[in-house]
Structures are given as C-alpha cells and as structure tokens.
Amino acid sequence: MSVLIDPYMFELSDEREIRNNISFFTKVIKIASHSGKNEQVSFAIYQGMIERMEKRIIRPFPIDMNKIQDKELKGLILQINNSFKNILLQFIESIDIDECEGNQEFQVKNDEELVEDDNYYELLNVLLIPCYSKIIDIDWRIITGYKTKGKSIGDTFEISCDCENHKYSKLCKFVSVDEIIPIKDKAIDELKKKKRNGEISCVNFVIATMGSHHNHVQANGKKFECLEDLSAQNKVVLRLLKELGLFKIIFGEFSPKGIKGVGTMSIQSVESKEIQDIVAVKFSAETKMVIDTFLYFPKGVGKLLQKYFQAELLNYKNVSELVEKIK
Incomplete structure (x- = not known):
C-alpha cells in the first residue's frame, strides 16, 4: 500500500x-x-x-x-x-x-x-x-x-x-x-523517550513471589524470592524484561492447558495505577503449567509493551529485539 x-x-x-x-x-x-x-x-x-x-x-x-x-x-x-x-x-x-x-x-x-x-x-x-x-x-x-x-x-x-x-x-x-507511523514504531519511540528521561531503569533485585498459590513454577519445587532464584528456563524472557523496567513478579493461579514454549508469555491485559503498570500475562512455566502472572513496570511502560506486542507471544527473540531497539 x-x-x-x-x-x-x-x-x-x-x-x-x-x-x-x-x-x-x-x-x-x-x-x-x-x-x-x-x-x-x-x-x-x-x-x-x-x-x-x-x-x-x-x-x-x-x-x-x-x-x-x-x-x-x-x-x-x-x-x-x-x-x-x-x-x-x-x-x-x-x-x-x-x-x-x-x-x-x-x-x-x-x-x-x-x-x-x-x-x-x-x-x-x-x-x-x-x-x-x-x-x-x-x-x-x-x-x-x-x-x-x-x-x-x-x-x-x-x-x-x-x-x-x-x-x-x-x-x-x-x-x-x-x-x-506503524504502531510498533510509535511504541519504540515512546519507550526510547522514557528511557532517556530516566523513567525506565534496570533494577538489580526483582521481587518474585507466589501469591497464595502452590509452587507450580519451579520443576524442583524450589522456593524463590527474586527473579534470579528462578531456573534458567523460567527466567529466559523475564530477565530481558528487566531492561524494560520490570521490578516485581507475582505468580498466581495455574492450569495445564495452553502451554507454550517454557519461559514465554502472552499479554492479557494492563492495569494502569498511579505510579506503575501491572501487566497480566499467561506464563508458560517449566512445570508444563500455564500460570496467571502479574508483572510490574513503571507507569506507562506496560501499556507500551501491550501496544508493541499486541497478541504476539513474548519470547527470547522478539523481546531481545525490542531491548536492542530502544538502546
């Protein structure tokens, strides 16, 4: 066209x-x-x-x-x-x-x-x-x-x-x-602007908790308190999201249906709060369970991620590409 x-x-x-x-x-x-x-x-x-x-x-x-x-x-x-x-x-x-x-x-x-x-x-x-x-x-x-x-x-x-x-x-x-201007390009420009303005920072300690549900995240059942406590497979994409401001993860209800590649996720919705965006995703864990997971980002970032990925599955390749584009 x-x-x-x-x-x-x-x-x-x-x-x-x-x-x-x-x-x-x-x-x-x-x-x-x-x-x-x-x-x-x-x-x-x-x-x-x-x-x-x-x-x-x-x-x-x-x-x-x-x-x-x-x-x-x-x-x-x-x-x-x-x-x-x-x-x-x-x-x-x-x-x-x-x-x-x-x-x-x-x-x-x-x-x-x-x-x-x-x-x-x-x-x-x-x-x-x-x-x-x-x-x-x-x-x-x-x-x-x-x-x-x-x-x-x-x-x-x-x-x-x-x-x-x-x-x-x-x-x-x-x-x-x-x-x-393509939607993805607009999202990239806005993310770049937020990064330049200091609204996106990579924190060393990303909190990761289970909420009130059983641990169906780790295959060995090992407990965790932060992102780095997760297995390599589980955190393959989440570690990249740190570069986009991810600072907290809460794993919720689980289901054996709809499993995708381990560590991948799809965005379901975004809730904008006063100082943060809470991104609800379907997370595919190494336990072969799909877990309702909530990812916390600085305000506005979650909405931009939803705009960029839309219905696309977040995997290592496309998330790492986005991280590179906003550098």
Missing part, C-alpha cells in the same frame, strides 16, 4: 511554515528509510513531481536558500535536503500516470475545487490508477502538514469514476504523518 504526500508540502516558502513542518519531513524520511525492512508503509511520488524536484536540485522547500536569514533554519533545511536526496528517493515508489481504457472523466464530491487546482488535479489522476491497474494500490490517506496553502489535516473528499470500462470510488482524507 502506497501513501501519497500532499503536493503543497513541497511548495512551502514561509520561514514559519518551514519550521512548523520540519518534523513532518524528518518523520517521512525515517519511515521511508525503514520501508525496505517494513513493507507496511511506503510512499509514492508521481513521476511529474519527481521531475520537477530534479529541476530544482531535489529540494523539499522550493525557495532560494539565500533568502533565509535564520542560520539554524538553513542548517536544518540542508540536512533535510541531503536526507531527502540520499535516503527518501531510494525507497520511494515512483508512479507514472498510465493511460486508462476509459475517458478519465472522474468526479470529486465534497471538495469540487480540487479539480481546479493543478497540483491536486495531478494527484487526483494518481488516485485513479487503482481503477484500471491491479499492480498499484494507493492508500486512502494523503499525508500533509501545517500550512496555509492547500488542504488541511482532516479534510476529506470522494473521487469516483463510472465509465463504460470500470466503476471506481474512493473516499480520501488528508491526515497527519503520525497517523501512518
């Missing part, structure tokens, strides 16, 4: 608008640079726009650099220009407007003025490509930023074509770039 960029994001000229949209371009570049690894999001710029940018030395901001007085802003623009040229265009999908079998007499509802705008008219033709091409799939979202010219975040329109050869209709919306 390819996402289009509002053409007016490449027509910014006011210094204030440029500054307000620096984060837009940095996020687009970051997402595009990851598109080779994650095919969930890719950007499409149609050939006509690429050709125009090439004529102006591929600048996201079509203004003379000499007209910008702010030295800091000049530096930021130069960085973005270089990233845009060296990173973004490597991974972006170039789409040409092919000739369709019909007459391309499309209609636009809710915003007829789009057809009268040359920049948006070209974009509308690109949005029609899936009508007659089975190869290209265009997302219904068009990303935009904060500017005075062109459409704004939240604006919608419907494009349709009803010729003899094809019938096509698509409801489109201009959205913030944040809306298309």
